[in-house]
Amino acid sequence: MSELLTVEKNKLKLGFVALLDCAPLVVAREKGFFEKYNLNVVLCKEASWASIRDKVSFGLYDGAHMLAPMPLAATLGLNGNKTAMLTALSLSQNGTAITLSKEFHTLLSKTIDNWEDDKLVGEQFKKQVKSSSVKPVMATVYPYSNHYYQLRYWLEQHGIDAEHDVQLIAVPPTQMIPSLSNGAIDGYCVGEPWNSLALIQKIGGLLTTGHKIWGAHTEKVLGVTQEWAAAYPNTHQALVKALYEACQWVEDINNKEELYQLLALPPYLDQAATKLSDYTPPLAMEQHFAGATVNIPDPKQGIFILEQMKQCGQLSNQEADFSEISHSVYRHDLFQHWIS
Amino acid sequence: MNRLNVLLIDDEPERVQALKEALHSLGHYVVCQLPNTTHLNKRVEDTHPDIVIIDMDSPNRDTLESMSTMSKNNPRPIIFFAEQQNDRKTMCDAINAGVSAYIADGLQPERVKAIMDTAIAHFDAHSSLRAELEKAKTQLADRKVIEKAKGMLMKHQGCDEKQAFETLRKLAMDRGQKLPDVAQSVIDVLELTNGLRK
Numbered sequence: 001m002s003e004l005l006t007v008e009k010n011k012l013k014l015g016f017v018a019l020l021d022c023a024p025l026v027v028a029r030e031k032g033f034f035e036k037y038n039l040n041v042v043l044c045k046e047a048s049w050a051s052i053r054d055k056v057s058f059g060l061y062d063g064a065h066m067l068a069p070m071p072l073a074a075t076l077g078l079n080g081n082k083t084a085m086l087t088a089l090s091l092s093q094n095g096t097a098i099t100l101s102k103e104f105h106t107l108l109s110k111t112i113d114n115w116e117d118d119k120l121v122g123e124q125f126k127k128q129v130k131s132s133s134v135k136p137v138m139a140t141v142y143p144y145s146n147h148y149y150q151l152r153y154w155l156e157q158h159g160i161d162a163e164h165d166v167q168l169i170a171v172p173p174t175q176m177i178p179s180l181s182n183g184a185i186d187g188y189c190v191g192e193p194w195n196s197l198a199l200i201q202k203i204g205g206l207l208t209t210g211h212k213i214w215g216a217h218t219e220k221v222l223g224v225t226q227e228w229a230a231a232y233p234n235t236h237q238a239l240v241k242a243l244y245e246a247c248q249w250v251e252d253i254n255n256k257e258e259l260y261q262l263l264a265l266p267p268y269l270d271q272a273a274t275k276l277s278d279y280t281p282p283l284a285m286e287q288h289f290a291g292a293t294v295n296i297p298d299p300k301q302g303i304f305i306l307e308q309m310k311q312c313g314q315l316s317n318q319e320a321d322f323s324e325i326s327h328s329v330y331r332h333d334l335f336q337h338w339i340s
Numbered sequence: 341m342n343r344l345n346v347l348l349i350d351d352e353p354e355r356v357q358a359l360k361e362a363l364h365s366l367g368h369y370v371v372c373q374l375p376n377t378t379h380l381n382k383r384v385e386d387t388h389p390d391i392v393i394i395d396m397d398s399p400n401r402d403t404l405e406s407m408s409t410m411s412k413n414n415p416r417p418i419i420f421f422a423e424q425q426n427d428r429k430t431m432c433d434a435i436n437a438g439v440s441a442y443i444a445d446g447l448q449p450e451r452v453k454a455i456m457d458t459a460i461a462h463f464d465a466h467s468s469l470r471a472e473l474e475k476a477k478t479q480l481a482d483r484k485v486i487e488k489a490k491g492m493l494m495k496h497q498g499c500d501e502k503q504a505f506e507t508l509r510k511l512a513m514d515r516g517q518k519l520p521d522v523a524q525s526v527i528d529v530l531e532l533t534n535g536l537r538k
Binding site: 046081142143169172174175312 | 402440
């Protein structure tokens with residue numbers, strides 16, 4: 001075992017959003033991984049990604065569970081004040097999907113016999129959209145997210161115009177399932193558990209998954225400001241090590257039952273989490289928390305995300321060096337230095 | 341005319357009322373105040389607010405931020421307050437008070453600043469009021485817990501009130517816990533043992 005780091009600061013506050021992939025933070029706290037590194041961490045639940053960004057930017061939190069594009073967006077100053085951020089640890093890979101309302105899914109099922117066949121699914125979706133007099137309403141949560149990019153990517157890949165053929169709107173995660181069941185929206189692209197829960201409640205059907213759209217990709221990261229990382233290097237290292245160990249614990253299939261019990265505790269998700277423990281969706285989400293390429297921040301992933309931002313018109317006036325930005329935000333060097 | 345349309349999104353009725361009156365007296369018009377709603381997208385399109393003031397803890401913040409990037413056809417894009425202001429102090433005050441704002445692109449910064457200062461003051465006042473109320477409630481609850489634990493100890497140990505209180509105090513000191521917490525665990529333990537006896 002390595003010697004204990006002398007941390008500059010041992011009382012920390014980390015923000016998180018109540019999604020399945022906040023699991024490493026919950027486990028690090030409840031299973032004593034933070035304690036092992038002499039860190040006393042308070043986990044603060046936030047209702048929006050906007051608040052996560054603001055509270056980290058302005059130093060109310062030391063760091064947070066962030067969407068993979070968030071530290072890049074903050075560094076570029078997109079939609080908010082410009083704060084240089086970085087990540088030295090990816091918390092999770094994949095875990096998003098597109099769910100359609102029961103009616104829409106049933107309609108498409110008449111002409112789709114194999115939902116694994118993405119070409120067929122795309123063709124039939126397009127046919128339905130083009131022949132319908134009303135545009136389907138598709139929802140996402142936040143504009144600087146894989147969910148939003150994946151939804152647009154999938155639509156455009158199949159020749160469906162995201163601006164004209166469908167109507168894209170934003171809805172908070174907790175409102176997704178009610179909105180789908182009352183017909184306010186026809187589908188959504190979000191992270192787990194919101195796809196599985198709609199499937200379990202039989203109010204929706206799976207169109208495709210983020211993994212099928214992009215292949216393996218970083219979904220959530222540990223985000224901190226560059227200023228914080230410079231001021232507290234040992235604390236940052238201890239935090240990354242504790243969370244990395246928690247990620248390995250989460251990925252271990254033997255811990256699955258205990259994991260869902262921890263997530264169901266009142267400050268984190270709620271009893272809904274326990275419904276997921278023995279559910280297998282019809283298309284694999286491939287959500288992973290550990291594995292050869294899962295936890296190391298990959299600047300190539302960062303560049304790919306920046307390209308998606310550009311594709312969606314979020315970088316219109318920016319002449320940016322994608323490689324340089326991505327290398328300053330996705331710090332694979334710190335990870336390699338700290339995790340051996 | 342200096343009148344601005346303000347859309348207020350907050351589900352604390354007293355705070356909504358107080359802030360609404362304050363903005364009225366500044367000469368502005370509060371378009372509508374609505375608790376969290378699934379139809380926010382449409383409400384913003386219909387009401388064309390110059391400024392949206394929203395509780396920091398509302399999940400609808402992400403929805404508002406999405407609107408400006410997702411619908412390019414939006415006639416009056418709204419942007420996050422921080423984008424225009426470059427005013428770290430006001431942003432910090434706003435975050436600490438728990439209020440956030442989105443404004444119509446192109447609105448003069450100084451007009452927004454006055455509204456924000458008013459909102460921050462009202463959110464601050466409301467949270468200190470709430471903190472006091474919470475404190476009073478907790479104190480009352482604490483007293484009740486301690487009284488109950490004392491009563492149970494007196495019955496269980498056959499001691500007087502003073503001795504029961506001393507026992508609780510000693511337990512609290514030994515464990516380094518607060519008196520109400522110790523009282524609660526005494527109640528839990530005694531209730532359990534009584535239950536087992538029956």
